[in-house]
Amino acid sequence: MASYKTSxxxxxxxxARKSLLKLAQDFADHDGNLNVTLFAFGTTAKQVITLNNLTExxxxQLVAKIEGLVAGGATNYDHVFREAATWFNQVSGNGYNNVTYFLTDGQPTTWGNTGMVTNRGYLTQTDVDKALESFAKLSAVSDVHAVGFSQGIQERMLNFFDNTVAEGNSVQYDSFGFVTDYKSPVNYSGxxxxxxxxxxPEELDAALESGTVERVLNSVSGDTLYGGEGDNILxxxxINTxxxxxxxxxxxxxxxxxxxxGMGARALTEYIKWTENNGSDATQEQxxxxxxxNWVKLLDDRIDGGNDTLVGGSGNDILFGGAGNDTLTGGEGADQFVFLANSNSGHDVITDFEAGVDKVVxxxxxxxxxxxxxxxxxxxxVLSFTGVAKDGQxxxxxxxxxxxxxxETLESVLQNHIETLG
Structure with missing residues (x-):
């Protein structure tokens, strides 16, 4: 891993170090009880640190160990898989979900507790067989997300050391051989x-966060928001951060x-925490x-959205439903009903539009x-219009x-009741 480099x-x-540091902080922010261990492996595997109930x-302690990681030696899948399986068997209890993140830049080139070298560090059938045997033990007690670096490994081979699939079903591959970095063909099966x-780096972050190199936005549901008194922004x-x-x-x-x-509101709290508060949590007032x-910059043009109900109450309110078929009620005051024309804004209803007071923006x-x-x-x-969203549709x-x-006519509506900010 030390010799391979990105473009x-x-x-x-x-x-790897940077992504693991980010993942560690994400884990620390997790609400539940999280037990974490870190193994480093080269010629042999070493348990670097174990923390029960990881928190802020x-x-x-975990950060310090990650920062101290170094690369070198052969690549011993067998030993690290057995060590990880043993740890899970010791700490697992009712209600726990076991997850393993397996990061590697190479194929298995040794095995055993001392790092048996049978072919001067080249890949051999024994290295592969031992790795597959030990992986079966780990796979029995944990979900295993395998992540490899492109210059050192082939995805088809690494799939044999991953037990997660998009559709939730196991995949059976036929035995196959391929020739790189060793002296005789090696077969994988199972x-x-x-x-x-x-x-x-971005693909690695995504793979660790979600098990895929594609960032997928969480689906949004229909919200009901009430502003009450005062000038509210709903x-x-x-939000787009x-x-x-x-x-x-x-x-x-x-x-x-x-x-x-796609981090939305969470990114905003982190932004305030580190740019304004020197590490202290953002307050609701902030x-x-x-x-x-900055509400204009926070408008999200994503094409999916829930069917929201927004009620401003008294005061001069700003209401933005986003995608979906939304119901918007300004209440008392001079209200702004905000839309993005070039989006899938849906079929929205303003329940109490007051001419000369309220505006569509x-x-x-x-x-x-x-x-x-x-x-x-x-x-x-009803004002109808088309919009070309960011997906090109x-x-x-x-x-x-x-x-x-x-x-009213189209001309009078556009002239008297609509404003723009672009």
């Missing part, structure tokens, strides 16, 4: 999962814009102040005349203005 020149051991108060082979579904950047003061990990896409000052348009294929149905007070959207008097 940017960074050693695999360094990106003791994560620094059940195989879906390992991940990565080549960039945002349904999620992909543009924020901060550095974790404990791990040293830099979270630059675009590397944490979060509220940030949203009030398109945050991504410079002028109301930019609204594509706009049609006004005066009988039902064209969506049919509409806004119903309940409370608006009859006799």
């Amino acid at each position: 940017t020149g960074e050693a695999y051991i360094e990106i 108060s003791n994560v620094d 059940s195989a999962g879906e390992a991940q082979v990565v080549s960039t 945002i349904g579904d999620s 992909d543009h924020l950047s901060w550095t974790n003061g404990i791990t040293g990990i830099q979270h630059t814009a675009g590397t944490h896409d 979060i509220g102040d940030y949203v009030r000052e 398109f945050a991504d348009l410079v002028s109301p005349q930019q609204l594509e294929n706009a049609v006004w149905d005066d009988a039902n007070h 064209t969506y049919q959207n509409s806004i119903t203005f309940q409370g608006l008097s009859a006799g």
